[in-house]
Amino acid sequence: MSDFARETIVALSTAPGRGAIAIVRLSGAKSLPILTGIFRPRKERDAFPRGRPVIGRFVDGPQAFDEGLALYHQAPDSVTGEDVVEMHCHGGPAVVGTILRLAREMGARPAAEGEFTRRAFLEGKIDLVQAEAVADLVAAQTEKAARAALHHLEGRLSKALEGVWEKIVEAGAHIEAAIDFPDEFEPGAGPSVSGAPMGSAELARLFAEIEEALGRLVESYRSGRILREGARAAILGRPNAGKSTLLNALLGADRAITSEIPGTTRDTVEEVCDFGGAPVRLIDTAGLRDTGDLVELEGTERARKAAEEADIGLMVMDLTAGDGEIRWAAWEANALDCQNLFIFNKMDKSTHEAMVRALALLNESATDAPEPLFISALTGEGIPELREEVARVLMDEDGLSGAESVLTRERHHGQIAKCLEAVRSARTGAEGELSPELVAVHLNEGQTALAELLGRDYGEALLDKIFSTFCIGK
Ligand SMILES: Nc1nc2c(ncn2[C@@H]2O[C@H](COP(=O)(O)OP(=O)(O)OP(=O)(O)O)[C@@H](O)[C@H]2O)c(=O)[nH]1
Ligand SMILES: [Mg+2]
Known part of the structure; x- marks a missing residue:
């Protein structure tokens, strides 16, 4: 280990x-x-007790400047595997600044981003997946995102991967044995090992179990990514359909300007909100229409771009605007090439007949459209159902609420997909x-x-890449 990695580090956590x-x-x-230099326990004692809080005063030479608690965890029974000290002081910049200065004067250096967690990894306290989960837990914006991170931190994803690892080793051992005892190996029938016959059915079962476990994880990334990074939902539609009113209704706040004048929204407006545990970035856009107004044209371009980058498009249609609105929305949704939810707005101003007619027209114009929703962005009717539907489309609820691990990081997804591909090649090779x-x-x-x-x-x-995204003190 380098001297740098051995130095004592200090940070505000x-x-x-x-x-x-x-x-x-x-x-x-x-x-x-350093602790004994800065901290005087209230009770005289010969040694610092391990892992127990001690009350005392923080001192700068003979001068006390705060009182609080200190804990000492002796190596290797600490989070980093090294000697660790925690000092709980009053949370003001002067007190904290003095403790940090004294610690530095006594030989500690400021910690780099994530250095405590990096040391825990290097000391073998946690694996890399668990280390990343520390950062994810700190960054989690919703309860579900935090739960998924905790799942990883507790080592449940690592354990599932260990299980897969062992099965690959088991399959590998049989294949290796076939190399050592080639007479026993029949191509096309799977290898068999003397003393421990490995029929093709058994090897096939092993491969199937590995592929199933890895396949489920790869699949979970669709929801997991959204959980960690958030999803983008673009609110789309013609001018005056009620897009900005819908944004405000979903946010529960008067964020965007609304008016009866078509073309009110000129630029995209973005806000993050929690949809049943999924952080969703809502993007209100300018109404889509052909226009000669240059500013409005630019807004329309931005709306199309927002749709392209979105995980889901909320296509808003005004029930009171006539058949053209629905035909146009069906056509536009098709052209925009993003997953869409069709939303009929202004149901408070509509009649039952008009709604039935709108539904029939939509089914006719967009044959494979998902079930549309009827709402009133103005009165709030249908908004809770819309939230649920968006969460359902974006995330596989079963995967998230169950005991299974969900992949939330691109790095994990990439490695597991690579592993799955290799195992598939091995299986088809063994079959052939x-x-x-x-x-x-x-x-x-x-x-x-x-x-x-x-x-x-x-x-x-x-x-370096992983830990540079951490905050200092973690
Ligand atoms: N009755 C009724 N009026 C609504 C409803 N939703 C929106 N409106 C009204 O429709 C008008 C247009 O609403 P906006 O939210 O500004 O429409 P927009 O789609 O953002 O329009 P642009 O920004 O011009 O593209 C406003 O006068 C709203 O009050 C609704 O559910 N019911
Ligand atoms: Mg608007």
């Missing part, structure tokens, strides 16, 4: 600024000497004429992908 309490953490061999040596190569590729994912096989560059 709570948010900067004023607060009732702030926590300053130290990790490294000098943690305890591929030599056991080549089947083993594919299985090894699969293992390497998982090893990289869990951080068993890593480069400094990868760690």
Whole structure:
């Protein structure tokens, strides 16, 4: 380990600024000497108790400047695996600043982003997936996103991957045995090992289990990505359809200007809101229509761009605007090429007959359209149902509420997809004429992908990339 990695580090672990309490953490061999230099326990004692809070005063030489708590965790039984100290002081910049200065004077250096977690990883306390979950938990904006991160932090995704790993090793062992005892290996019938026959059915079952587990994880990324990064929902429609009124209704706030004048919204307006646990960025757009007005034309262009980048388009139609509105929406939704929800607005001003007619017309114009929703953005009718529907379309509820792990990071998705592809190649190879040596190569590729994912096989560059996104003090 380099000297840099061995140095004692110090950082404020709570948010900067004023607060009732702030926590300053130290990790490294000098943690305890620094603590005893800064902190005087109220009760005289010979040694600092391990893992128990001690009340006392923070001192700068003979001068006390605060009172609070301190905890000492001895290596290797600490979060980082090194000696760790936590100092709980009053949360003002002067007190925190003094503690940080004294710690530096006594030999600690300021921690880099995520350095505490990086040390925990390097000391083997957690794997890379768990380390990333620390950052995700801190960044989580909704309850569900936090739950998914905790799931990973607790090691449940890692455990599922360990299970897959062992199955790959098991399949690999049989293939290797086929290399050592080639007479026992019949191409096309799966390998068989003397003493422990591995019928083609058994090997097929093993491959099926691995592929099933990996396939489910790859699939979960669609919802998981949205959970971590949030989804984009573009509110689209013709001028005056009620798009801005809908944005305000969904936000529960008067965010966008609305008026009876078509063409009110000129630029896109964005706000994040929580849709049943999914953070969704709502984008109100300018009405889509042909126009000679240059500003409005630019707004229309931006609306189309928003639609292109969206995970879902909310196509708003005014029930009182006549048949043209519906035909146009069906055509436009088709042309926009994003997943759309059709929304009939202004039901408070419409009649039952008009709604039935609108529905029939939509079914006729967009034959594969999903079930539309009827709402009144003005009175709020149908808004709760719309929220539920958006959450349902964006996220697979079963995957999120169940005990299964959900992939939330692109890195995880990429590695697992790579592993799945390698296992598939191994299986089709074992089923066909591929030599056991080549089947083993594919299985090894699969293992390497998982090893990289869990951080068993890593480069400094990868760690720098991951931990640079952390905040200091984590
Ligand atoms: N009765 C009724 N009026 C509504 C409803 N939704 C919107 N409106 C009215 O329709 C008019 C247009 O609403 P906006 O939300 O500004 O429409 P928009 O789609 O954003 O229009 P542009 O920004 O011009 O593209 C306003 O006068 C709203 O009060 C509704 O559900 N019922
Ligand atoms: Mg508008």
